[in-house]
Amino acid sequence: MSEILVLVEQVDGEVKKVTLELLTLARGLGTPAAVWAGPGYTPDAKAKLAEYGAEKIYVAGSEEITGYVVGPKAELLAQLVAGKSAAAVLVAATAEGKEVAGRLAVKIDSGVITDAVGLGDGFVAEQSIFGGGVNVQSKVSRGTPIVAVRPNSTAPEAAAGAGAEEEVSVSLSDAAKSARIVERVKQEKGARPELTEAAIVVSGGRGVGSAENFSVIEGLADALGAAVGASRAATDAGWYPHQFQVGQTGKTVSPQLYIAAGISGAIQHRAGMQTAKTIVAINKDPEAPIFELADYGIVGDLHQVVPQLTEEVDKRK
């Protein structure tokens, strides 16, 4: 069977969950081949990729690959698609993942599907569009399918693969090296999982009331091992950093569980969280539209309900 290239997402050498999800998906469609782009490859990473089914692991460890914006990763993938006659390329539908997919699409003259929430036979992708209102099946009709898949679209399942390594060297074009990354600034985010990847997200809105009060939301998130999100009302007010905004002009999340506290559920907020599997809402207004989506809702003051919930979660651990 032909190879399905999976671009590995990693932080400090640790493979991200979304990559394991993509390997799981790829197993159903062909021979999964992981692509490691940049330095930081370790035996642990190899073990993880093989555990989830990578038959091949292409390692392009050059510093140059991560020294410039997006271009080098696209060039690496283009080289592998041609050299290995890959059947498809899967990337995570993060902002950068989609950019890599876009440049690759132009390079290899192939179509790209973004934000797939499922992928089946014949590389037919499921998309959930218009804030979750419409479900679409789409596919690439010209070239080698490139699909950007949303994190949490499928449950990662282990199934050992050979994990045969192959070193890859790329000679980058000048165009790929035209936007140079001179510094990476890591803003403190503690031990919480990343917002778009997290299985559980706890979000706070205007109802939280202040920046200080976001500690209530963080407390629950930490008890659940969840990421923290925020509505635009909360980020606009400066209570929580913008990178945690969920919604149309923020991040799109698709977790197993989404807890919205003090969020009314405006259409633009829903656009970013509507595909969550289970939704819990805490709001003092029984008419709040968020209750239309909620699997479970509490009409009440979040400042009472959330700390009590945190305590209960801690008790049950």
Next chain:
Amino acid sequence: MNIVVCVKQVPDTATERKLRSDDKTLDRDAVDGVVNELDEYAVEEALKLKEAHGGEVTVLTMGPGKATETIRKALAMGADKAVHLLDDALHGSDALGTSYAMAQALKKIGFDLVILGSESTDARTGVLPAMLAERLGAPQLTLANKVEIDGTSIKIQRITDYGFDRVEASLPAVVSVVEKINEPRYPSFKGIMAAKKKPVETLGVADAEIDAGQVGLDSSWSQVVDFAQAPPRAAGTVVKDEGDGGAKVAEFLASKKFI
């Protein structure tokens, strides 16, 4: 400095958006069009850069006839002129087709800097800025929350999952902006009046040297196979807090094995 800002007309998100049953494309006639919100930030950034460094701001829109409303809004904010890429042959273009057509138009217009929003609210692919950088062979300075220009060198802060990257390049370049890079201005009455007299050039595929065989629905690299209205979510349970609301949620979460 010659700045081109790409502005898309999108359906108002507050209205119900639909796909057409005939060709499965977005029904743009059925809904009110508004300026894609992030593109207002792109226009604002272009105007600020012009104010600081001089030059001219050109608006580029690809879209049906009614997209002129969007062009007027950008002109009313202060852009100098506009190019409307308008041709029935472009209808149904996917991201590759759109980026190809827009790159051809950009080559014709000429630019030192192209500025886009980082994502539209209708298709939300977020790929166009990267595709344009690739097609134009220009540095990709995307997802910027800060842009600085000094002569022909340009620096941005690119937002990332862990914070941001500082990125440097030389003009000409392609920039995309995120929300909160600035506060878009409202068009003044004077601006709205002035916009009516600003030049809007219409380009068809032939004018922009676009190969009609590479654009439009039939030539697209991707296709919609089928679509359906999402089934409504099953109604959930909503209970009033009687002092045990937190405990009740905990019970629910336990029943779903989250805790």
